[in-house]
Amino acid sequence: MTRAEFLNELKDILQRDDSLEPEMVLKDLEEWDSLSIMALAGFFDQHFSKILHFTDIESFITVEDLMIAAGI
Amino acid sequence: MFHFRPDEIFLVTGASSGIGKGTALLINQAGATVIATGRDNSRLAALQEQSAESNRLHCEVKDLAENPDSLPNWLMDLKKKFGKLKGLIHCAGLTRTEPLSLTNYTGAVSLFSIDYFAPLLLAKGFADRRVNTGEGASMTFIASLASVRPDKGQGLYGGAKAALVNTMQVMAKELAGRRIRVNCLSPGLVMTPMAEQYIQDYNLGEKQKERYPLGLGRVADVSALAAFMASDQARWITGQNYILDGGLIG
Ligand SMILES: NC(=O)c1ccc[n+]([C@@H]2O[C@H](COP(=O)([O-])OP(=O)(O)OC[C@H]3O[C@@H](n4cnc5c(N)ncnc54)[C@H](OP(=O)(O)O)[C@@H]3O)[C@@H](O)[C@H]2O)c1
Numbered sequence: 001m002t003r004a005e006f007l008n009e010l011k012d013i014l015q016r017d018d019s020l021e022p023e024m025v026l027k028d029l030e031e032w033d034s035l036s037i038m039a040l041a042g043f044f045d046q047h048f049s050k051i052l053h054f055t056d057i058e059s060f061i062t063v064e065d066l067m068i069a070a071g072i
Numbered sequence: 073m074f075h076f077r078p079d080e081i082f083l084v085t086g087a088s089s090g091i092g093k094g095t096a097l098l099i100n101q102a103g104a105t106v107i108a109t110g111r112d113n114s115r116l117a118a119l120q121e122q123s124a125e126s127n128r129l130h131c132e133v134k135d136l137a138e139n140p141d142s143l144p145n146w147l148m149d150l151k152k153k154f155g156k157l158k159g160l161i162h163c164a165g166l167t168r169t170e171p172l173s174l175t176n177y178t179g180a181v182s183l184f185s186i187d188y189f190a191p192l193l194l195a196k197g198f199a200d201r202r203v204n205t206g207e208g209a210s211m212t213f214i215a216s217l218a219s220v221r222p223d224k225g226q227g228l229y230g231g232a233k234a235a236l237v238n239t240m241q242v243m244a245k246e247l248a249g250r251r252i253r254v255n256c257l258s259p260g261l262v263m264t265p266m267a268e269q270y271i272q273d274y275n276l277g278e279k280q281k282e283r284y285p286l287g288l289g290r291v292a293d294v295s296a297l298a299a300f301m302a303s304d305q306a307r308w309i310t311g312q313n314y315i316l317d318g319g320l321i322g
């Protein structure tokens with residue numbers, strides 16, 4: 001998955017109308033809630049075979065951190 | 073009793089007949105904009121003719137069981153066409169009475185397609201932030217008394233409705249943080265084309281009437297509660313399965 005594809009997938013997971021940028025801070029996103037975090041954990045498991053726990057995901061600061069965790 | 077604004081848009085499935093039709097007309101009359109769906113264009117056209125506010129009642133033909141995975145995108149398209157949805161009132165459904173000896177997998181999947189998979193995927197679509205209005209939005213599903221007290225021959229139907237009630241509780245938990253409410257209504261026998269067919273098929277007329285202390289249900293008995301559940305007056309109610317059974321009790 002490319003970085004652009006990742007950003008697009010993330011937009012869908014967050015059910016967001018506007019596009020995302022790597023430097024955006026996750027906690028500042030209106031859509032960032034426990035349900036989105038749960039969906040994101042499933043997404044990492046399905047697409048990157050990575051098990052991330054709630055607290056792992058909560059410790060990420062920016063969208064970029066998520067891409068680094070995905071290895072892209 | 074309850075009032076809606078024209079900018080409050082509700083998707084009502086099964087709106088071409090019975091409980092869905094009654095509910096679509098009721099909330100439309102109470103001020104809401106309604107997207108009414110069913111499979112048959114002429115039945116939907118008849119509904120539109122009955123509406124006193126037909127400029128706020130839009131008909132969309134859709135078979136909900138054909139490809140349930142397409143339903144989230146369909147809801148996204150409806151949102152683009154009409155605007156964000158305040159509510160989903162899911163009344164489409166099918167009943168089938170068959171004993172275990174007649175049950176097979178293919179038939180089971182076809183019944184589950186409309187009575188469980190369709191509402192499941194409609195809910196997925198509705199829950200998307202880009203589709204609903206957020207705080208105050210709600211989903212109401214018509215399940216059935218068979219979800220909790222199934223009769224002989226209701227193994228499949230009751231099973232699908234029980235699955236719906238169970239999943240509804242999960243949705244209520246998942247969506248409470250976004251202030252979206254999710255509930256089921258579970259009626260006993262209500263006089264609609266579906267019930268009339270059932271009674272005729274099994275020659276149950278008098279026998280069924282006698283079972284219900286308050287008599288058989290009417291569409292208005294269910295649609296009134298559906299409208300209330302969709303209104304902001306029900307703001308503290310979620311995760312419930314309301315039984316309407318005319319005192320049948322056990
Ligand atoms: N009546 C009762 O005694 C009773 C009791 C308990 C629960 N319920 C439940 O209440 C709900 C409404 O029942 P009702 O009595 O009002 O039945 P009804 O008069 O037979 O109406 C059923 C509605 O569902 C729609 N529908 C069926 N299959 C569909 C599909 N594949 N795709 C899209 N729409 C479909 C029909 O539309 P078309 O125009 O396309 O046929 C119709 O509008 C059902 O879920 C039923 O299980 C009814």
